[in-house]
Amino acid sequence: DTGVSQDPRHKITKRGQNVTFRCDPISEHNRLYWYRQTLGQGPEFLTYFQNEAQLEKSRLLSDRFSAERPKGSFSTLEIQRTEQGDSAMYLCASSPGRALGEKLFFGSGTQLSVL
Amino acid sequence: AQTVTQSQPEMSVQEAETVTLSCTYDTSESDYYLFWYKQPPSRQMILVIRQEAYKQQNATENRFSVNFQKAAKSFSLKISDSQLGDAAMYFCAYRRETSGSRLTFGEGTQLTVNP
Numbered sequence: 001d002t003g004v005s006q007d008p009r010h011k012i013t014k015r016g017q018n019v020t021f022r023c024d025p026i027s028e029h030n031r032l033y034w035y036r037q038t039l040g041q042g043p044e045f046l047t048y049f050q051n052e053a054q055l056e057k058s059r060l061l062s063d064r065f066s067a068e069r070p071k072g073s074f075s076t077l078e079i080q081r082t083e084q085g086d087s088a089m090y091l092c093a094s095s096p097g098r099a100l101g102e103k104l105f106f107g108s109g110t111q112l113s114v115l
Numbered sequence: 116a117q118t119v120t121q122s123q124p125e126m127s128v129q130e131a132e133t134v135t136l137s138c139t140y141d142t143s144e145s146d147y148y149l150f151w152y153k154q155p156p157s158r159q160m161i162l163v164i165r166q167e168a169y170k171q172q173n174a175t176e177n178r179f180s181v182n183f184q185k186a187a188k189s190f191s192l193k194i195s196d197s198q199l200g201d202a203a204m205y206f207c208a209y210r211r212e213t214s215g216s217r218l219t220f221g222e223g224t225q226l227t228v229n230p
Binding site for chain 2: 033040041058103108
């Protein structure tokens with residue numbers, strides 16, 4: 001168990017650029033979540049995958065955001081035409097998907113700064 | 116929609132003393148799960164304790180225990196014998212009893228432990 005891995009740890013970009021983040025969940029975890037956390041706030045749900053299927057999306061996930069999990073393993077989150085309001089920490093979490101109310105394992109996040 | 120409220124932005128405690136963090140939530144569901152997560156400076160969210168709403172007995176994990184009042188929709192965390200390593204941001208979270216359901220987090224409480 002190597003934990004949930006996120007890359008990069010930090011990303012600085014200019015407004016209008018596209019960025020892509022990667023999340024590698026714990027091996028054999030079939031559920032994967034993306035959350036966004038702004039300074040001084042709790043994480044907010046963005047989207048959720050069961051294997052490769054994206055089953056739920058928050059209204060926070062505008063059409064500039066897209067997430068994929070092509071083979072049911074790692075996932076990517078892309079933000080197109082970044083805006084300053086996108087500056088936040090993007091957290092990924094995974095879980096085995098075997099029990100209700102189960103524990104989520106979080107990564108250390110990707111901190112995005114849009115200049 | 117479910118909401119989670121943490122009314123204490125900051126709390127402090129002396130090492131070896133006991134501290135209680137407050138959390139209230141609003142839901143129309145009867146079955147759900149409640150969690151306390153810890154986020155140290157490393158930013159990785161770590162599960163501290165979990166409570167199933169259908170269980171009347173309060174959950175306990177070593178020095179951590181909860182006071183779950185279902186009728187009052189209150190879910191406080193008590194940390195006994197506080198240690199320096201307990202210093203972190205603590206988030207209360209709610210999850211419906213639905214497979215794969217999202218977590219809804221509160222705003223967090225920053226806990227300082229004084230030596």
